[in-house]
Amino acid sequence: MNREYIKIAIRNLKNRSLRSSLSILGIIIGVFLVVSLVSLAQGITEGIQQQLDMIGGDLIMVMPGEGFDITSIIGGAQLKDREIEAIARARGVRTVLESPWGVESVRSEDQSKNTLLWGIDYGEGIPVLESLMGLEAEKGSLPRPGRREVVVGNLIPQDIFSDLRVGDQLTISGRRFTVSGILRSLGSRQDDLSIMMDLSDYREVTGSREGTQAAIVQIESGFNVDSVAENIRMELEEVGRRRRGEEEASYSVITADAAVDIANNIMNILQLAVLAFASIAVFVGAIGIMNSMYTAVRERTKEIGVLKAIGAKRKDISTIFLIESGIIGLIGGIIGIILGIAAAKIGEYFLIDAHPLVYIQAHISFSLIFFTLLFSFLIGCLAGFFPARQAAKKDPVEALMYE
C-alpha cells in the first residue's frame, strides 16, 4: 500500500474533522465498553482463579450461593455452624476447616490500617494447609495455638506495615498478637495481603460467633473427591429441607477440577455480555462511518473526476476512501481504548474493596488492545466499503462536470 494514499486520507480527514468526529462516536463507545469491561472481567476472573487455585487436588471448597457466581461472592453470604456440622457428617469427610475472613483495623506501633484477617483453626488446619496447600513460613515459624500468635502474608511487610518483622506486635481490637512468621507467597495477592490467625482469636477480635464464607474440606484417604463432594451436597440439601419456611439456601461444593471450569464459565458469560453490548455500539458506529463516507464521496465527486482524469483507476479511488474510513475506525479505536483503560482503572479503584475474597485488578492485556485496534480499523474499512465502491464506480466525465 502506498504511503502517499495514507497522507492524502489524513489530509482529507483533517478537512472534515467535525463530521467525522461525530461519526466516530459509535466506535468509541463500542471499543470503550469492550476494553473497560473485558479488562475488569478478566481481572475479576483472575482474582477468583487465584483463589481457587489454592484448592489442591484432594480438597473440596464449600461456599454458600448457587453456581459460585460473582454476586454470591460479593454478597457475603456465610455458612453457619449447622451447615458446617452437616458437611462434617458427610461420608468421606475427614476434616472441615472453617475459613472465614473479614477486614479489621490492625495497629502496628503507631500505624493503623484496615487489613484482611483470615481465621483458621491452627490445631486442625495448619497440618492440612501445610501438606495440601504448601503453607510454609518464609521467615520465622508457623504459629502455635493458644499463644496469640499470627502469621502474615508476604506482601504485608511490603505494602501495609513497612518493615514489619518476625516477633513484632500487632494490636487487633485491643488485643495484642505476636507475629510468629511471614508466609511464603500463597499465589494470590489477597492471601499474601492477609493476616492468618487462630479461629478462636478471629472470632474474638471480629465478634462473630459463627459463620464463614468458605469451608475447606479434607477427604478421608481412599475416597473419591467427586463422590465426597456429592455426599456433602446431599447433607447440605438435608439441612436446607429442615429449614423449610426460612429462605432457601443453596451451596457450591467445588472441587479443584470444577473450579477451573467455573472460573472459565464466569469469564465467558461476562465477556459474551460485554461483546453483545459492544457489538451493538460498533454496529451503530459502522453505520455512522458509512454515512459520513457517503457524504464525503458526494462532496468530493469533482475531485474523484479529476483523479480519474489524471490516471486513477477504480482500485486507486476505492483505496483512498477505504484508507480514510479505516483511519476513522482506528482513531475511534484509539480514543475508545484510552477511555476504556481509564474507566477500568477507575472501576478497579472502586471494586478493590468490594470484597476481600477477590482482589480485583483490571487486566489490560496487550492482545486485547492489539485486537481491538485491528478490529476498529477493519470495521472502519468495512463501513467504508460501499461508499468507496460508489466513488470508484463514478463515471469520470460526469464526476468531472459535477458542481
Next chain:
Amino acid sequence: MNSLIKLEKVWKIYDLGKIKLEVIKNVSFEILKGDFVIILGPSGSGKSTLLHLLSCLDTPTKGKIFLEKNDVSTLSENELAEIRGKKIGFVFQQFNLLGHLTALENVIIPTLFQGTPQEKRERRAKEILASVGLEERMNHKPSELSGGEKQRVAIARALINDPEIIVADEPTGNVGSKTGNHIMETLKELNEKEGRTIIVVTHDRELQHFGKKIIKIKDGEIDE
C-alpha cells in the same frame, strides 16, 4: 506525417429519455504527432465533450477513435485510465487542484497511480515546478497561489508522467488576458521545444494564432 489521434464518424448522443441529445455529430478529423490544435467554438457547441472523447476520458456512442492506430472507442474504463495516466496530461479551466495538498503534492499525485518510485517522483515534481517558475511556491497550498500560479501547478501536474499529449479545456478561462497569454506561451514552448502534442479548447478567437491547426465546432459539427 505520423497520425496520433484519429476520429472516424464519431457521435456522442445523450439519451435523455424523451429526447436524444446529439452533442457530437459525425465528426472526423486527425491530429498528428507534434500538432498544436485549437478547438474553437461557442458555449454549448460540444467542445468539452469532443475533448473528453479524444483524450480517452469518454467513449463515443457511434464511430471510432484511434490513438496511435489502436481503437480506443471500445476500451474499458480501467484501460482508458491506464492510457490517460501514461500518455495524456490534463489542464482544466478551474485548475482542479486538491485544495488541502501543497503545490508539490498536487504535482506528485499522478505518479501515485503509475507506481513511480518515491525518490524519483519527488525529484521530478520539483524539477517540473522549477521549470514553470514555481520553485518558490512548492509548499504553498492552492489557496495561497494566484490564478496564473495555480494554472502553472496544473500544467506541472499534467507533465509529471511525461505524457505525449497535453489537453487543456479553457486553460485561460479563469485568468486575466495577460496571464492567459503567458499560459499559452508555456504550452507553445512545450510543443516547440519538447515536441508534445497540445490540444486546447477555447471559445476565445484571440488565441487562434497559437495553434498550428484550428478545428472550429458549432452545434456538435465541424464548422469549415
